[in-house]
Amino acid sequence: MAIASVENRSSIASLWRNKEARSVIVQIITVTVVFALVALALRNVAVNLEAIGKEFSFDFLTAPAAYDITFSPFLDYTSRDTHLIAAAVGILNTLLVAVCGIAFATLLGFTMGVLRLSGNWLISRMAYVFIEFTRNVPVLLHILLVHGIVVTTLPAPRNAIGIGDTMFVSNRGFYVPAPVFEDGAGIVGAVLVIAIVAAMGFRRWAKRMQDETGKIYPVFWICTGIVAGATAVAFLAAGMPLSWEVPALKGFNFKGGMALKPEFLALWLALSYYTSCFIAEIVRAGILAVSHGQTEAAHALGLRPNRTLQLVVIPQALRIIVPPLVSQYLNLTKNSSLAIAIGYMDVVATIGGISLMQTGKEVETMIIVLGVYLVFSLTISAFMNWFNRSIRLKER
Amino acid sequence: MKTTTSATAGAIALALGLAGSAQAGTLEDVQARGVLNCVVSTGVAGFAYPDDAGKWHGFDVDFCRATAAAVLGDPEAIKAVTSTGKTRFTKLNAGEGDVLWRNTTITFSRDVGVKLRFHGVNYYDGQGFMVPKSLGISSAKELDGASVCIQTGTTTELNLADYFHSNGMKYEAVTIETNNEARQNYLAGRCDVYTTDASGLASTRSTFTDPENHVVLPEIISKEPLGPATRHGDDQWSDIVTWVLNATVTAEEKGVTSANVDDMMANSKDPEVLRLLGVEGNQGSELGLSADWAYNIIKSVGNYGEIFERNIGVNTPIGLARGLNALWTDGGLQYSPPFR
Structure with a gap:
């Protein structure tokens, strides 16, 4: 038995001397301590909430908020919302x-x-x-x-x-x-999208031409021209469907x-x-x-x-x-x-x-x-x- | 893995220990510490404000002193834990403060949802509106479309939403964190109206360089009973705070003041006064306090009327009349259960 225990001890010591094994041990200890601290904090919260009789729940999210938020550019919010x-x-x-x-x-x-x-x-x-x-x-x-x-x-x-x-x-x-869009504004918007797609297509084509022939086109100006020109023509053709508030x-x-x-x-x-x-x-x-x-x-x-x-x-x-x-x-x-x-x-x-x-x-x-x-x-x-x-x- | 096990055991023990501090035994904690931690506001003239030496004064702070006088026998053994409207209950519930004396409205959701104990009303208030005189407005009903400065985390923003909604009016809410920043925005003209409790309006107006150019509109749109609060789970401590407030009101009703309290103690024939001052009965020890707890309050801080007149009464810059806060015997609402 004595021999066995000496061997056992020396094997732990040799494990510690082994660089790889040591780094694994240190990592295990570190992870355990970190988890223990997190668990401690969570437990403390749970125990304290329980002590004052508070329940952990997200049910309040569906109750009316009852306060106003004036700055809400995306949602139409009133104090009756949740x-x-x-x-x-x-x-x-x-x-x-x-x-x-x-x-x-x-x-x-x-x-x-x-x-x-x-x-x-x-x-x-x-x-x-x-x-x-x-x-x-x-x-x-x-x-x-x-x-x-x-x-x-x-x-x-x-x-x-x-x-x-x-x-x-x-x-x-x-x-x-503020711009107010009237009938026909949708057509102008569609033309704008098509023009942008066309401009992107031109850009790809110009790049390919440059790779093949070495010729450089004024890509920026032509793209701007396509988008602005097409949109302006559509805008005029649709009878200027835009007014200002x-x-x-x-x-x-x-x-x-x-x-x-x-x-x-x-x-x-x-x-x-x-x-x-x-x-x-x-x-x-x-x-x-x-x-x-x-x-x-x-x-x-x-x-x-x-x-x-x-x-x-x-x-x-x-x-x-x-x-x-x-x-x-x-x-x-x-x-x-x-x-x-x-x-x-x-x-x-x-x-x-x-x-x-x-x-x-x-x-x-x-x-x-x-x-x-x-x-x-x-x-x-x-x-x-x-x-x-x-x-x-x-x-x- | 033995290290780990004992570390976990230690961690759990620590968690239990930390949890324990937030529960019962507030009285023992305060007495062992020798200082009472009161949650107060970050500064409202007349109610709670530090002077240039850093010493706190005001109506709410005096009630904090009264509590310290009862519990520790020393009205100066207080520490002001300042909090915004948003942080006050968290600070109380987390144990940073022992009691909250901070112009706080008693509501159902705070009592039941936030899990607080309220202990009576030390100021009956209601929400009002202040506007510059130059606007020429005489009623809150004329405020459709106005920009309104409010302090966040208060009952006022809910009352405001309800009032404008029920009157079919619109407004722009300018929601600010503290009273001081709201005041600056109002003075700079960012908003047309400043709304908070009427006492707060009077207090804020007293700090303006031109208070005469601002008017408080006649509409009071809410009930705002302001009172002290403590955490759930410590009935003894709750009783103490309740009866500190009641002692100041009863003292005023019975005519006991800081000037005559010694005389009353020696010569009064009124059994209730004698019980209050600890000459007869054992009410002090039933609360877990010394027999002269109420005597200490009245001697060092005074009765309810004295606290009111010294901090916010008509002879102060705040200039509030007693109004609803007069004793019930004078037509007000301040009414203490009997010391029996």
């Missing part, structure tokens, strides 16, 4: 500001990144100061700053700044005429038209320009990382500067830019949860705010909010991974 619909309104509002924010931040970020590399001393310094000021101040302060500027410096609706009696700027929003001051506020509300505007602008500064630095790093020899080689082959940028520098820079760009998109989406500070009704303000308060379902509502952000983030990541694969170096 908490589920209120959550949907909040999710769509989050989605709206995230999508608009990502688009504008990308545009602004690429512009700033290029300006930062400008040979013009003044322009590159101005971009530098803007980037450094913006990215070193918390985003919440930017949001409050923009909202404060919009709300306090712009006039009240009755003193609104009118632009040609059709557009109005006030601290309750920017009002522009002009906003007008009635009582306290403007009625009619389309409005850009200050809450949305402030959140959108602040998130965009804040994130654009990080994107600018990523773009700058990406462009600088493409060796200057590449540009010189392209010039030596006779490519003009803008085609060099388009065909040689940008494709290589994008491979460096895209992975960190994904993090910025994710940051922007998650930062949009600061919306409640200025009263933009996003998912945190609706289901994670008012619904939480009115029903007392903290755990359930927070699970919904967490799930929503998780789905958004994973979707962005999946899309950007796909994009990254499509532009990465293809070895032939």
Whole structure:
């Protein structure tokens, strides 16, 4: 027996000395500890909910929400709708500001990144100061700053700044005429779609011709011509089936038209320009990382500067830019949860705010909010991974 | 795997321990800690606000002090746990606060759904509207199409939705997180109307540089009985908070004030006063407190009327009349069950 136990001990010791076995043991222990901590937290929640007699259930989602959400551009929401619909309104509002924010931040970020590399001393310094000021101040302060500027410096609706009696700027929003489609507008829309398809077909054809014959067509201008020309002809032929609903001051506020509300505007602008500064630095790093020899080689082959940028520098820079760009998109989406500070009704303000308060379902509502952000983030990541694969170096 | 097993056992023990702190025994916890944690608002003039030295004052804070005086014998042994309208119940239910004194409306869903215990009403309120005088409006019925600033996570946004819906009017809701930000949006003209409880309107207006240019409309669109709350599951602690509030009301009814409480204790012939002050009977020990618990409240903080007049009464900048909050003997609703 003594011998056996010594052998046994030495086999455990030798197991520990074995690098592979040791790493497996460490991993097993780590996973167990992590699961134990998660289980501990869940158990604590369950025990505490039980102690105050609360039931874990999502039944409240079908009860009327009873509160109003004025900013609901996609759904026709009233206070008689359910908490589920209120959550949907909040999710769509989050989605709206995230999508608009990502688009504008990308545009602004690429512009700033290029300006930062400008040979013009003044322009590159101005971009530098803007980037450094913006990215070193918390985003919440930017949001409050923009909202404060919009709300306090712009006039009240009755003193609104009118632009040609059709557009109005006030601290309750920017009002522009809304298009009203009349009979025949459907035909124009169909022609527009057909023209876009035709333009895409032309683009493919032009690319094939270039591959085969080397002849380069002015693809951009011809595509623009096809789409704009065909739509304009259809519009005139259908008897101009479009009119405008002009906003007008009635009582306290403007009625009619389309409005850009200050809450949305402030959140959108602040998130965009804040994130654009990080994107600018990523773009700058990406462009600088493409060796200057590449540009010189392209010039030596006779490519003009803008085609060099388009065909040689940008494709290589994008491979460096895209992975960190994904993090910025994710940051922007998650930062949009600061919306409640200025009263933009996003998912945190609706289901994670008012619904939480009115029903007392903290755990359930927070699970919904967490799930929503998780789905958004994973979707962005999946899309950007796909994009990254499509532009990465293809070895032939 | 032995390490794992004991780790799991430890984790479970810890979970049970953590869970235990949110249940019964609040009185023992508070006495062991020596400090009472009160959930209060982030700042409402007259009700709960810190001075420039960081000391908290106000109507609700004085009731918190009264509770501390009863439980710990020291009205200063309080800690203000600030919370927005949205976080207050979570903070209470998670055990960050022992009691909530935070102009909170008693409703069915909060009592039953959020699982709170309410302990009577320390302020009878109702929701009103404030507008700039320059709008020339005299009734809430004229507010069709207006932009309305509201604080999120309150009963006011539900009352507002119901009021406009039932009167067939439309409005734009500008939903803001705290009273202070709502006030800034109202002053900047982002909204035409600010709505909250009438006491809150008076309190907010008192902080304007030009309070005379703003009017509170005559319509009161809701019942807002504001009162203290505690968690479910600790009946002893619930009883204490209930009778702290009742003690201040009874003291006012019986004419016991912070100035004459010593005299009353020595000379009063009224058995209820003697029971209240712990001279006769053993009501203190039945609550688990010292015999002089109510004496401590009245001596250090005063009776209901004193607390009201000192913080929000007509001689303060808030300038609220007693109205519904007068004693029942003066035509109001403040009425305490007897100390018997």
